[in-house]
Amino acid sequence: MSAPPNFMADYGERLVDNGYPVIPIMPGSKVPGRYQSGQWLPYPDWARHCDRTTKPFEVDIWQRWPGCGVGIAAGAVVGIDIDVLDGALSIQLGELAAQMLGDTPCWRVGRAPKRLLVYRAESSFAGRKRHPLELLARGQQFVAYAIHPDTGQPYAWPESNLLDVPLDRLPAVDEASCLAFLDAAWGLIPDEIRVNSILAEAPSSTWHGPSDPKGTHEAIAAALAWLPNDDLPGNEWITVGAAIKAALGEEGRDLWLDWSRQSRKSGQSGRADTPERRWASLRPHSAGAGKIYWLAARRGWVPDPALTLNGTVAEQMAQQHPAAALLAKAEATPLPPAPEPKPYRVPAEVLEVDGALRLFLDYATRSAVSPQPFLALGAAICLVGAVAGRRYRTPTDLRSNVYAIGIADSGGGKDHARRCVKRALYAAGLDRYLGGEDLASSAGLLTSLQRHPARLFQVDEFGQFLKLVLAPRAPAHKAAIWAELTKLYTSAAEPYIGAEYADQKARPRVTIEQPCACLWGVTVPGPFWSALEGGALADGSMARFLVFLTEEDYPERNEAPAAMDPPLDLVAALQGIARGVPGHSHGGNLAEAMESSAPIHAYTVPLCPDAEVAMAAVRRDATELLRAHRGTYATALFGRYAENAAKLAMIAAVSRDPARPVTEARDVTWAAKLVEHCIGTLLQEAERRVADNDTEANHKRVLEIIRSAGTITRNVLVRKTQFLSKREREEIFEALVEGELVAKTIQRSATKPVVLFTFCKIPSDDTAGDPSA
Template sequence: MTDAAGFMASHGERLVDNGYPVIPIMPGSKVPGRFTAGRWVPYADWTRHADRPTKSFELDIWRRWPGSGVGIACGAVVGIDIDVTDAGLAFELARLAGEMLGETPCIRIGQAPKRLLVYRAAAAFPGRKRLPLEVLAHGQQFVAHATHPGTGQPYAWPEETLLDLPLASLPVVDEASAMAWLDRAYGLIPPDQRPHSLRLDGSEGEWRGPSDPRGTYDAVKAALAYLPNEDLDGHSWITMANAIKAALGEEGRQLWLDWSKSSGKSGQSGKSDTAERRWKTLRPHSIGAGSIYGWAIARGWVPPPEVTLNAQAAERAGQPHPAVGLLAKATAAPAPPPRYRVPPELLAVDGVLRRFVDYAMSTAVSPQPFLALGAAICMVGALAGRRYRTPTDLRSNVYAIGIADSGGGKDHARRCVKRVLYAAGLDRYLGGEDLASSAGLLTSLQRHPARLFQVDEFGQFLKLVLAPRAPAHKAAIWAELTKLYTSAAEPYIGAEYADQKARPRVTIEQPCACIWGVTVPGPFWQALEGGALADGSIARFLVFLTDEDYPERNEAPAPMDPPADLVAAVQAIARGVPGHSHGGNIADAMEASAPIHAYTVPLSPDAEGAMQAVRREATDLLRSHRGTYATALFGRHAENAAKLAMIAAVSRDPARPVTEARDIGWASRLVEHCIGTMLREAESKISDNDTEAKHKRVLEIIRDGGRLSRSDVTRRSQFLSRREREEILASLVEAGLVVVEQEAGTTKPTTYYAAVVPNDLPLFAGRAR
């Protein structure tokens, strides 16, 4: 096996089948990576894979990356890394592991005699390093299959490999036993084989924080606890002295003396004041608190959020702020984060779309114009089914979802659609309001091949059909909906069964199935946590999320009787273009087997240019988001824009429709808004695991609050333990998603948290609006 052949392509699937969480490794290295824009780059957030199994769509993407090695994300898996070059000692340490932790048949050799032993964790726990030994645990990783950068040869598994042994078959270790082995094993390392340097010269000690060398006493003391003085060499000893003195000045003297005296070498020279005399001679430069923090973080230290790292920041916090009055007002009434709004130009429609939205708004107690627009689009799409096509042979079948909270009026537009179609004598276009089985869905379309299915509680429906253990008849519904979506321009040919008399093959000529589903937010976003967003199955749906769950009430709604002009307009769409033969009288009657000749809706010259620009932009978006779940959404961008533009043209003039540039502009903006809604809400609401869900929930609390004191954050996150809260806040601060500030109080400084408002570029750029 070579890098060129791709270890992920050869071994990834078997490892995943055996229960191991795999990650891609950059060729010729030990570093997790991503292949994007034609090159390998480090994979910054690979640690998310430590908390869940690898998903099939991830593996499908990674196996196509050239030369990808295979790493194992630790968490459920534990690696005992023995990084010693003495063959006898390496064997003895491995024997001790077998005695204390159990014999494991999975031993990986990179550069002999160094070795790594693989175990299964009873419960996830953090790793620990005592060089040259390390327990690789939660949030860490090791390479399983790749070419070793030092030897140029593939990693070897002299006994059994993870390819042949499921995760559940590995011997189990817990944190206590792993750390007990580490302590005993470290005692066997001869002094001359222990590292006598803090390794201060490499990237491990590189600090990318504030350039001010000064730190705070509490922070430096906490960091030093992670930097034991295990008989270090003289250079490291002096380097640490310089770093402490630069960070704290004379205040750090006692910390230095205590740290220095913790070494076994202290006092061996017969002089008890060596550290004291060295301190007086120090003149530090180019080093400081940041170096200490960096070395400690590399060894597992997480700075507590209540501890200020920078001295200048601590000094500012201890003094009244120059704008204390203004800050007090801001604290009393924090500015709320920008609200999600539906751009008003999306509602600037005409024709049947306009008439229906006005009808639904005037008759509603809780008017929801954006949801009314979504329902109108699906209704027109069904009525135009098998009657109209785009020049590229796209049809008017549309899948859309309306999202609003309970009691917000999300069902009203559904009721209005039924009223209109019944008044127009077009109720045959209405499918069932519940999809019970795939067979029922196909039978409905056999009776009338152009139908609108209006489904209530669509989020619960999705949770049922997308569940990993969904009943077969429910899971089949989702598969049929996917097939029907892509069969609107051709015959749909169903499955063949042995007993053709009892179960004849279903054939439907150019079916047009439109879906308008309504749901509350929670179940819908929960349904997408199984991977539907990434595998493209939900990308066919346009998401209409209301910007006001509880709008101002209409205390005097109009009667529900549809206006005559609206009824006449929908009847005109159902008739199609006068004088155009759709395939004869049988086709006009909507027979499932009738040949179809849909009318091609032309584009004006300006619309042609606008549509070409939309296609180019869609391609650019796909390229820039290669390897992410966003490509599934961007892949439908141009297609949905073309469909909606045609629907707008038919809505305006069903007798002689022409797609104008304004239709392309409106349709593209609507699709962009729906995609942006999906991506934004997915980022904040869809989680791969419970840990990520808690992080996102705390971040949402801080974002919604604008600027919250520590006590406010605690009060609003009672679902967390104190330890969880501290770890999550520290993680959010470290990731740059939250900033922490301190202000002087009457007795002690008050800590505040605020979410960082990203200076994002527009998701869709490159076209003038």
């Protein structure tokens, strides 16, 4: 049995790009859900998505949940739900909405001719319900892409859909206009389908089927088979007869006669009250099809889903439907194909920085032959973090120590920003902040920080370094480097106390007061991602790193790069950060303040009131993400979300005004956006590349080769997979095709057929539902 379609994997990312707040929907339902520990559960806190945009890394997680549908959290989005089965009336109400609210290009059909019209709210407001009409607004949601639980078919968008129409292009509505529409539309609703009381929706009897007395011949016959006429009393015999006649009229006569003749008394009394005579005299009243269905259900009858129980519905189905054109259009309009994987894109707003960060970003970009602004930003953050080390702190005592990694392919310009950092520090007379470019041992790392406790270590080929220090059989002096980096990261606000050795004279204990170790590593993708297969994601050590993956390995060349000499305003800005806040004592004069044992009193960078509110929201988001993904490696990343955002926001404030820094709301927003992007990068790339065992690693490696090519011939793919045996290769090819991750086609040619493999989509089966899988 094939897996249910994963609509979140197909459409979630594009919907978020278009501005829609998406939420995960449990397969086969209309209910928001979460996939945890191999099963779907309701998502009780989904309504929080009504008040904020969806984060890219949330979609990266949800798209791995099997069969995940896509819902839209209302708030910025408004839905007009017309829950009417009368086709002509449904069309009339849709036209009224177009007149009063605007003609929206996006409307959705689940069970035709019911429809839902999608609008944009000028400002958020609460919804209303006047059954069968509903105004879906803040605090509510609707399903956009999923399998309808009643029809078993995907929801249809007969005209435009949300993938093609960004939120800001939908007609805008306000609360008053929507309520006016509800009033006008309610006046068109017939009394028999209005519901003015919540009690009116409750069943009036034990039968939960159709309330219409009319039934269908097939359904009544099926129910009577469960009602044996074993010499019933006369009154019960007559009750059933009246119900049959009410349900079918004269068409029920044969069923009545056949059922009556089951009795041994039939034709034996010699009386005139035969079934034929009684049928003519029956006068139906309150009992009808529902009575027969109820009696049969009490005896175990379960209606076949293919049966139509309601006679009125059956008559309507036999006629030309008033909404036949609408139905035909919905059926003829299949769901749009899943969008092609879009190029990796860095959010433009994360590059909108000022102060020293902006000065360095411009310097590194203009002087580069292959400009990489995102990598330059990562280097700039580490640079400012190191120079600001031990001088500034957040109100929660976080410091400016940052670990970051820049990733780009060979020849893509990843090393240029590293060279610019060195030149800028030398020009500013701050070269003492530079640590070694290779970490040979943990002892060497600590010795460097003893000499100057605020240091920036720039490590080339960081992926190879990771593979070396994280290898299961790594030399002890190499493996210890990773452990020391982890300890140093958490010791920035307190004394770092090293290991005790027996020979204190030869190996004295290392103590460093509030060390600020910043690290900027650059690497090509392959070695870095393969290094993570050792468990660095699961144990949380990689959660300390911000990952800057370039959006373009080979950008457009700058044919006239600027000079490599650092601009004077950048030099002055770095010197100002190194001086710190005028009049604030850091624990001694400028020289003494950078002694490893010097007492440190860092300046507390305050948050303005708006920044306090923004930072509180980030902390709430972090807590919610931790709760939602308890038990997976993703919690290690989310555990550092608020901490990294607070650090970066402070660095932004110091970059702008080192003499009197104040963290503003825009700093928090920028920092949170950047951290979200870095977390999303780890989640997205780890799903594609990181494996827990050799077999999974080989599958992902082959899939990545096909994904990078888009379409590749079998011969070329065989040459690129020589690391596999013939048997392994064939098994992997077959598994990828059977899993519908890769499509296999045969192209005819003049000589011999050519076998092609085409990448389809990311994995979305049950094994990918848990980020720890």
